[in-house]
Amino acid sequence: MLNRRSSALVPAFLLLTGVLAACGSKGPVAEAGQEMVAPAEQRLIALTNLDQRVARVGYRLSTANAELCPAVRNSPGWLLHAASQYSPELRPYAETRFGLDGDLPGLLAVPEGSAADLAGLRRGDLLLSVNGEALTRGVARRTAAFEGVEANIHKLDLALAAGPIEIAFRRDGNDQTARVTPQRACGYDVQLDPSDELNARADGKRLFITTAMAGFTATDDELALVLGHELAHHVLGHRGWHEAETRGRQTQTVPALAATAGGSERQADRVGLYLAARAGFDSSIGPAFWRRFGAFDWRVRYPQWGHPSAEARARALEEVQAEISARRASRQPLVP
Numbered sequence: 001m002l003n004r005r006s007s008a009l010v011p012a013f014l015l016l017t018g019v020l021a022a023c024g025s026k027g028p029v030a031e032a033g034q035e036m037v038a039p040a041e042q043r044l045i046a047l048t049n050l051d052q053r054v055a056r057v058g059y060r061l062s063t064a065n066a067e068l069c070p071a072v073r074n075s076p077g078w079l080l081h082a083a084s085q086y087s088p089e090l091r092p093y094a095e096t097r098f099g100l101d102g103d104l105p106g107l108l109a110v111p112e113g114s115a116a117d118l119a120g121l122r123r124g125d126l127l128l129s130v131n132g133e134a135l136t137r138g139v140a141r142r143t144a145a146f147e148g149v150e151a152n153i154h155k156l157d158l159a160l161a162a163g164p165i166e167i168a169f170r171r172d173g174n175d176q177t178a179r180v181t182p183q184r185a186c187g188y189d190v191q192l193d194p195s196d197e198l199n200a201r202a203d204g205k206r207l208f209i210t211t212a213m214a215g216f217t218a219t220d221d222e223l224a225l226v227l228g229h230e231l232a233h234h235v236l237g238h239r240g241w242h243e244a245e246t247r248g249r250q251t252q253t254v255p256a257l258a259a260t261a262g263g264s265e266r267q268a269d270r271v272g273l274y275l276a277a278r279a280g281f282d283s284s285i286g287p288a289f290w291r292r293f294g295a296f297d298w299r300v301r302y303p304q305w306g307h308p309s310a311e312a313r314a315r316a317l318e319e320v321q322a323e324i325s326a327r328r329a330s331r332q333p334l335v336p
């Protein structure tokens with residue numbers, strides 16, 4: 001999640017998330033009838049709420065489908081952020097609300113059942129050291145910067161690649177320790193990009209989803225459908241991606257998947273629906289999602305750039321869902 005935390009989120013995103021749907025004024029407004037919340041802080045709340053959703057869904061997809069992913073790694077399941085990656089406008093709120101300090105990574109999301117959760121870590125904990133090696137706070141900078149927190153996360157990833165880690169962390173001003181036993185997961189970060197474009201993509205190392213796209217998904221099941229499609233591009237080895245062994249990733253041989261006619265997008269739709277179902281999400285919402293998306297955005301209503309029309313994708317997903325239901329009924333494994 002090491003994207004630039006800018007303050008320029010678009011109104012469409014704010015509206016779609018539902019977090020701030022009632023807010024039209026420019027000045028501070030009361031939250032829950034009491035606390036005065038500045039617009040910048042409202043944007044931070046909306047952004048981090050969406051981060052937590054994406055982390056929760058991404059964690060379930062990546063652990064449930066580890067055996068199908070060509071690149072795997074040891075995952076703690078947490079989502080980290082640091083004060084230094086926020087714009088000067090958002091940073092003071094991030095520091096106050098989350099107890100962040102410089103480049104030190106803080107836990108922004110701890111999905112239920114993840115290794116971090118099982119180790120007793122919570123949102124708001126600030127990581128100080130790993131296996132006795134201190135993480136660095138860095139120097140204060142005026143603009144958003146990533147190098148420092150990236151270096152800290154790199155240290156954590158290398159330690160996790162070797163197995164369980166000892167973590168020192170700060171909670172409510174007290175320093176404590178925990179032992180985190182990572183879980184096997186697909187080796188791809190999921191990144192939320194602040195943008196008003198309805199889009200998601202994958203590049204061989206990461207899955208990206210824009211704030212607008214994540215906000216458009218009405219439920220975790222819909223978000224899993226979108227992220228599942230992008231993860232499927234990795235599972236299917238599309239676009240000749242071969243890089244691995246970065247930040248503690250390892251490669252593994254994965255089962256050959258059943259061939260599907262109709263090009264890589266249709267394959268990714270099919271396998272993505274399986275990945276969502278395997279992670280326990282309701283995959284039956286796929287066709288309705290594509291029809292809603294097609295009605296909302298004319299660009300996906302018609303076939304273009306190798307993507308079938310929204311209606312064609314909805315119909316194809318109806319067939320895939322029937323296949324998934326049949327496999328479930330006959331107790332066959334859900335392998336695409």
Ligand SMILES: [Zn+2]
Pocket residue numbers: 229230233265268
């Ligand atoms: Zn695709």
